[in-house]
Structure formats: structure tokens, C-alpha cells
Amino acid sequence: MSAPEAATPEAATPEVATLADLEAARERIAEQAVVTPLLTSPELSRKLGYRVLLKCENLQRTGSFKFRGAYNALASMTPEQRARGVVAFSSGNHAQGVAAAAEIFEAPATIVMPADAPAIKIANTRSYGAEVQLYDRYREEREAIGERLVEERGCTLVRPFDDPRIIAGQGTCGLEIAEQAAAVKLELDRVLVCCGGGGLTAGIALALEGRSPRTRIYTCEPADFDDTARSLAAGARLANQPGPRSICDALLSAKPGELTFPINARRVTAGLTVTDREVETAMAYAFRRLKLVVEPGGAVCLAALFAGKLEVGASETVCITLSGGNVDPSVLAAALERNPDV
């Protein structure tokens, strides 16, 4: 179901990031980021009936893939720009990524976060020395707050996904996936990516376009935040309806990114969606059997496989991203309680 290449006008715009940009980003982040494992799980593969590989971005520095893009963005700035400080708006993972990168560069960081973000994300962001400004997710515009800070302080706004440096940084995850699979002599039939604004998806798409072009890519989203799935089907950027809530706090962006969507429209086969209950089952399995702490938004791909959202042949190899692990213990405990036999 990939959109025909010529149908989306955006496909004609020059590429926001090339494979060379991804490679440069990898060089930049190498000293500070983790080359996260592409984990096998014979037990999970046996359970699902096909080979599954887990790209464990929950094991990335700051507990999510966001450190890749954030550090790449800050490393790409001049020392003078960094000295004036950075601002980011984020539900929590980009927040931690930017805060941790700013701490390394000794740059002042102000992070605008929703007041209902997980406590662990707010606490960790502060632990990196950032100033946190809380806002009401349902009544205030985070972009406006961020832009006001830029004006007042002369600092640089580090956007969560619509930024070529961010996309290139997240793309380093895709380079690793391609190379780690090749190192164990596996061809990737499909890769599933946790999708909010589409930055990780776009980065991985660019990497695989160059390194594993026959791999089919799928996005995974919460059921009521399926803007990317619907946009991919429609061939145009559609927004989510306001109102619904989800435990997948990392994936609640309003609509696909301006820069990320054209890339994803060209390369993503289809968008999958999962319910919060399906996500909780995946989190419980990850805790009990995989021994991995995975946050709701990081568990959507595993949830999609468990819920049979994709028909996969027995000879196929499927890679899923576990994009983050910043979950409050109480949320995980609830998931475990509701899934005693997983």
C-alpha cells in the first residue's frame, strides 16, 4: 500500500537527509550514544511463529532513541549557539535527550513539558540539569511557548522531529539495524517502527532505503492517534481528532511532520494501530519474559505482532523497535496486574 512515488508532491522536494548525513551523525554521536543491541529472542520467535529481532532503543542513553537526534542536533550547532542555550518542547523523551545532550555540552537547556507527563520523565529531565517549564497539554500550545522562549532568550529551538539533524540522528538507529542484521546473516523482511511525529520512522526509512531497500517498513500507533496510518492511506497529512487519551504518552503528536511525512509516504508500506490494552499486554511480556523495561509508546510494535495486526510468513524475519523505556512503575504495575498470565 505504499503511496505511488509521483502522487505525493513532497516526494519531489530535495532530500532532507542523505545517507551521508546519517553516517556523519553516527560519527558525531559515537562517543556518547549507545550502539543498542539488536536482540534475538528464540522464545518470542517460537511464540509468534516467525523470527523476531528487537531493536532495543529503551537501552539507549536517556532511555529512548531520542538522544541520537538531540545529540546530533547540538553537536551540529556552533559553540556560540550552544552557549546561548537550547529550548525543546516534548512529552518527555525528546526532553531527556536534549537535556542530556545539553549537559554534555554544558549548554543551558529549557524544556517545555506537559504537566501530565510521566513523573519519571520530568524527574530525569531535571536530573540532567535542565530547567523544566510545565504546561497544560489540553489547553496550551507548546510550540507557542517554545517560540516565545526563543524570542526572549535568543536560544535555539530543537524541534522533536521536523529538523534534518534530528531525522539524521534517529537514522543512525536504522544504520545499526541494517548492519546488525547483516552481521548475523539475516535479511530483514519487515521493520516495524513506533511512530509519533515520524522522526524515527523517517530516519530508519532513509537508512534502509540505502542499506536494505527490499525491507518493508510499517508504522505502529495508538488506535486514536493514528494520524500517520490515515495520512499514509490518504496520501496527505491528516490530523488527529482532539479529545481521546492514551497511555502511549510518547506518541501523542497531533499530525505527521512536514519533513518526516514525505519520506514516510514514499517508503512506508502501511500504518498499524493498537489499543492501550494491547500495549499493556506487550509491556507485561517485555517485563516478565524479555526482562526489558518498555514504556507504553515503546511497546506498540510488539503489541501489533501479539495482536496479529500483520500477517507474517513462517520464513520471514521481522525487526521491531522498542523505542523507549521511561515508564512510571505504577503504570507498569497496572499492566502486569491486568496481564497475570502473560
Next chain:
Amino acid sequence: MSAPEAATPEAATPEVATLADLEAARERIAEQAVVTPLLTSPELSRKLGYRVLLKCENLQRTGSFKFRGAYNALASMTPEQRARGVVAFSSGNHAQGVAAAAEIFEAPATIVMPADAPAIKIANTRSYGAEVQLYDRYREEREAIGERLVEERGCTLVRPFDDPRIIAGQGTCGLEIAEQAAAVKLELDRVLVCCGGGGLTAGIALALEGRSPRTRIYTCEPADFDDTARSLAAGARLANQPGPRSICDALLSAKPGELTFPINARRVTAGLTVTDREVETAMAYAFRRLKLVVEPGGAVCLAALFAGKLEVGASETVCITLSGGNVDPSVLAAALERNPDV
């Protein structure tokens, strides 16, 4: 402080497992076991002041390194032996390893477990199709129960550590450590190993003796179950006093193994000990920052580093084993509650 080579009479006995045995074990388990990641954590390294590598055996199949030895033991048996069934006594991780291996070979398995073993370990052992027989850890002899079953049923006893096939199987973890460190061009100055009966330590010691001979090895144990630390210092196998309890259920063996101790006496520099409180702090850090589920017995090495039990230079590289992740959520929740700021 390694015991002088000639001082321990056991050192003169022929080697229980050679490097070739470890390599053969690796071949045998390759299809079923996980090559667990040797994870870097720039944040943890920064916190401790030296480079730390984490050998994540909690991510091994069945949630602990024990699957390596158990599968190697069963794969080394004849089909006829396997068909008559296997018996194991274990507090839970060896239990799961043997049960999962037996399930793969379709061999009947009976596991003798203490009634106070973590619920997750009993449930998981049963989930692999094994028959579980519970006993009172403080009043009954598990060896006697196991041996009676062997007599009654003609099945094979798979010992938890005093068995060359088990030691060779656990040694595959050491082969991986040496090769994964070499792949990222790091020399291992020290390796810390979680120690109960000493099977993992002996396996890793044999691997590093051949592959990284200048690496110093340390065991880590719970404070009141420091039989290996005291035995290493004394140059002879000493038992623990009965009475004390610890949350480190995986490491409560009575004394060092008959086969494992001579190997460890020759190769281990010293034994470190940690308190349950120090273990809880390490578990909380692993959950919140590393996004890894680590059980108490699997967290003793991290606990030893946090508690400063070892003086490490800033230029050194230290590898620690996280040997298992089979922890009941309530035990982890308690550790998190008592360590809100970790």
C-alpha cells in the same frame, strides 16, 4: 590475592572443561540460546568514573545465564537418556533453564524447588511443561529429594554447577565477553561475576584464562552468603552458617562447588560482598536508568561497584555480569520505593 597455584591440591586434578569444551558447548547452544549483549552505558561510566560494560545475562533465554549450561547438558545426553527424563534441584533459575531445555528436546522434567522461591520462577518453570516439586528450604535436603527421584524414575540428575557440561555451558558467556570486548577494541581490566555455587564464575574464568589472561576476576556475593569470598581467602572450601536470609535467592548455595572451586581458586583475584540494601539500590538504578529488569542475585556486581567495594582507576574497563532478571514485581517495587532518588 589469588591462591598460589600449587597450594590447592585440587589444582592438580585434570581440567574439568577445556577451551575446546567451551567452544563445543557454544556450537551446541547456538541455535537456541541468545548471544546476550555486552552493553555500554556512557551514563553509568560517567557516574562511576571508569568504563563499565554490562554482560546482560538477564536477557538470556529463560531470564538467566542458566539456560546455557542446562541446554548444553541436555544436548550432550543421548536421546535414550533424555527420553527417561531429567531431574534438577534449583531455587529457580537453573530450574527454568533445565525445564526450557527439556521442553525443546521433548524430555520429561521434574524440578525440585524451594517453596519460598519467587513466584515468577515457579510459574515460569511450570510454563515450560516441567513437573515442579516444592520442598522446605530450611528443613529438607534438596539433594536427597533429587537423588530419590533419580532412583525411582531412572532419570538423569542435572546438577546446578558441579558438572563439567554445566561449567562449559556457562563458559560460553565468558567466550562472548572476551570477543565482544575485543570487537569494540577494549581490553578488560576486571570482570565481576555474580556467584552462588560458582558455575558461572568457573566458566568465565576458563574462557578468560584462554582469551583474556590478564583480566582480573572477582566474585560478588550477598554479605551472609560469602562462602566463596571466605573460601578464596582461606584456600579451602568453607560453608555458610545456617540461619541468615537474603533477597538474593539465586545465590544462596551452602558452599563452593567441588568442581568449580579449584578453578576459581586458581583464577579469581578476590571475593566481594554486598548487603541486600546495596542490592536494592542497584536494582532500582537498573530499572530506572538502564531499563533492565535485574533480579537481586543478578544485581550484586552492580551493587559492589556502586558501594565502592573495589578501587578502580579512571582508565580501567570493568565488565560486570547481570546474571538474571527473574524478580517478582513486588520485590522490585520495594527496591524502587526505598530508593526514590536513584
